[in-house]
Amino acid sequence: MSQHVLFISAHLDDAILSCGDYIDALVHNNYRVTIATVFTGMGTELSMLARILHKKFGLGMDTMDVRREEDIHAAKALGASVLHLNLLECIYRKNKDGSPVYSKLNELFNTEVRTEHQVMEEIVSVLSSQIQFENYDGIYVPLGIGRHIDHCLVRQAAERCGLRAGNSTGGHIRLIYYEDLPYLCFNNDLTWRTELAAGLIERSVKLGRSNLTAKLNAALKYGSQISLLWTSRFSMLRQMAEHARGAARQSKLQGPESGNYFFRVYTADANEPVPLSESGT
């Protein structure tokens, strides 16, 4: 039976923008891939910030319906299946008095996880009730590069669920961390390596040009997010391709023209098997 791996994504696009090329390689090597996205619910009585962002997406009250559809198409293009967990992302969350938790964009990247204690409990609850961690041959979670509050919450919640599932089954849950794109490319988080990847070991998976092409093709399905994160579809494609070329240069593969590059993930243990990695599974 083929091995089954799970990518946990905060938002509808994170896993594929970050790991679409790796997912393509996994599918071509007969892995079953599921992408579970935590924040796929639609808010009501929108804050000014949410309305501004909806305008940038070019969408209205159907925003999350459209974004879920985009995600289904993107995952399908790669041969992955999706699971939408329907919690509310940060821009839709309200305080007890009904005021928005976040009213400015920069607050999304400057908030301590502990201030969102209740959301953390909700994520732990939904992940542990809807996902059997012990059934997967690898669980991928975001490092949280860029410090988006939702990404940081998802990482910590998944770590708690992994520990809990490991303890209750007497087994060992393998968490594999991925770099958050495009936030890594924005270069705003200069301390992620020493803070977010502290104690983790970098692992390499060799990918090729066809994997990058498949990722870009899938990423184009997220039309609403492209208009938020980049100035054009072209600038998205250019940034993703440059990121892969940079990885090829760093890893000293035969040069960017070969089309091969190393995709990086991180594990707590150097001997932890990572699907398709150089050290193998």
Ligand SMILES: [Zn+2]
């Ligand atoms: Zn995200």
